Amino acid sequence: MTSLIKKASLSLNRVCFKRGIRTILDNVDFSVSQGELVLMTGQNGSGKSTLLKITAGLLKPQQAQVRFVPHDGQQGSYPWPRLKKLLRRKVCYLHQHPYLFHGSVYDNVAYGLKRQKMSKQEIEQRVVQALQEYSLESLIHRDCHELSGGEKQRVAIVRSWITRPEIILLDEPFSNMDKESRKKSYALIKQMCQQDIAIVLTSHDPLIGELSFDQHIHLYQGKMTHKSV
Amino acid sequence: MNDLTDASIQALQLLLSGDAEVWNIISVSFTVSLKAILIATVPAIAMAFVLAYYAFPGRRFVITLFNTALAIPAVVVGLTLYLLLSRSGPFGDLHLLFTQEAMIIGQIILAFPLLVAMSHASLQSSDQRAWETAITLGASAFVAAVTVIREVRFGLMAAIIAAFGRIIAEVGSSMMVGGNILNYTRNIPTAIALETSKGSFVEGIALGMVLLTLALLLNFFLTAIQGKAEVIHQ
Ligand SMILES: Nc1ncnc2c1ncn2[C@@H]1O[C@H](COP(=O)(O)OP(=O)(O)OP(=O)(O)O)[C@@H](O)[C@H]1O
Ligand SMILES: [Mg+2]
Numbered sequence: 524m525t526s527l528i529k530k531a532s533l534s535l536n537r538v539c540f541k542r543g544i545r546t547i548l549d550n551v552d553f554s555v556s557q558g559e560l561v562l563m564t565g566q567n568g569s570g571k572s573t574l575l576k577i578t579a580g581l582l583k584p585q586q587a588q589v590r591f592v593p594h595d596g597q598q599g600s601y602p603w604p605r606l607k608k609l610l611r612r613k614v615c616y617l618h619q620h621p622y623l624f625h626g627s628v629y630d631n632v633a634y635g636l637k638r639q640k641m642s643k644q645e646i647e648q649r650v651v652q653a654l655q656e657y658s659l660e661s662l663i664h665r666d667c668h669e670l671s672g673g674e675k676q677r678v679a680i681v682r683s684w685i686t687r688p689e690i691i692l693l694d695e696p697f698s699n700m701d702k703e704s705r706k707k708s709y710a711l712i713k714q715m716c717q718q719d720i721a722i723v724l725t726s727h728d729p730l731i732g733e734l735s736f737d738q739h740i741h742l743y744q745g746k747m748t749h750k751s752v
Numbered sequence: 753m754n755d756l757t758d759a760s761i762q763a764l765q766l767l768l769s770g771d772a773e774v775w776n777i778i779s780v781s782f783t784v785s786l787k788a789i790l791i792a793t794v795p796a797i798a799m800a801f802v803l804a805y806y807a808f809p810g811r812r813f814v815i816t817l818f819n820t821a822l823a824i825p826a827v828v829v830g831l832t833l834y835l836l837l838s839r840s841g842p843f844g845d846l847h848l849l850f851t852q853e854a855m856i857i858g859q860i861i862l863a864f865p866l867l868v869a870m871s872h873a874s875l876q877s878s879d880q881r882a883w884e885t886a887i888t889l890g891a892s893a894f895v896a897a898v899t900v901i902r903e904v905r906f907g908l909m910a911a912i913i914a915a916f917g918r919i920i921a922e923v924g925s926s927m928m929v930g931g932n933i934l935n936y937t938r939n940i941p942t943a944i945a946l947e948t949s950k951g952s953f954v955e956g957i958a959l960g961m962v963l964l965t966l967a968l969l970l971n972f973f974l975t976a977i978q979g980k981a982e983v984i985h986q
Contacts, residue, residue, distance in 0.1 A: 576884075579888055580887075581884050581887065581888065611887060611888065611890075612890075614888070615888050615889065616884070616888045617888075618881050618884070618885070620881075621881075621885075622879060622881035622882055622884075622885045624882065624885070624899065624902075624903060625902070625903060634886075634889055634891075635889035635890050638889065638890040638891050638892075638895065639890065682889065683888075683889070686889055686890055
């Protein structure tokens, strides 16, 4: 298995996060490798969204050590500005309640691609294709503010996926979805993993059996425990 | 009462007859105020964005300063500018006193705090997720800022319209630093003040009508662009 040798990975070690005097995350360690599927569970308020936002470089932890393989071999405690740049480049976070920009579904899905140097035709072609793969092509010209909760979640998932980050963090992606949408989403997630994208998702629903996870991590009172999968 | 009706009819006739003097005054007003708002808007919104999205020492103090600046009367701005620009003042060599440029500077000073305060209020209440989403999808800090600004554009449009309304109707600063020179620095408010003091109301009423119509049009415009926003009670 050559793939095991040179797998890219990201580890966050000794992550601490406080809000005021409350400790939300207390020395949490967590790592994810290319193409892995990770389930993160924990009660409401246990810090799942907080940890995901830190991983995406959107929230500054009081302390964290980060290591990218193969990007740099050494354990880095970089200054935050440098770290956040690296994290933001590799990781894409999707909010628990996704935010869609004013405009059409097309505008939203194309947003990330417009940030990469890409021709208009290529953007259009990729957006159409991505929406088709997720059976959303009928929504392409709809105004995002008219979409249902489940539709919004699915559009937001495509919008993250299309930028091809190394890691996608999905915060409660299925909460508004019906059975049919969930099934399509499970299929898409499997496809993303096959494309070597690592996925971390949080969920309050039992998903065992629907998706096969490589890791299951659980947050409880600021501490992390690994569970068997 | 009859006098007012008569004067109003005459005022309307004056406007419709295309009276050169009156229309010149109107054009001075618009040229000056449009230039002032064009210059002030971009830096004011950028400033408001920084105040809403970046933490730095003294941030709250700066916000308080801008809110206080809202209350500065136009005459005080005019007086200060007059002293700065007058021949013996520090900027006397620029020979700006009694020019349209001086009026534009005065109006920028009047518009700026209003633009910052109102834009800040709407950016402050904007959804933080918009910024985070832009960043996580690969936008640079600058593009993310532009995205957030686009998301709250209705609020910003209201700020621009309010600021334009303030400067096109202000008399204090334009009178002092413009000097009310016919065909050059006489604008609608200074002309109204002058005509009224001379006891000839027709021209004053005609110009007042223009201001009212403008206010009405701007507000129709604002309502129209916001028309798509959700109505709660149909
Ligand atoms: N902006 C904020 N200001 C203050 N406290 C916050 C803020 N955001 C989150 N918290 C607190 O941090 C703790 C962790 O919140 P977080 O959103 O990470 O929990 P979560 O595990 O995602 O919960 P849920 O399952 O409800 O989504 C909570 O106690 C919450 O009250
Ligand atoms: Mg959460």
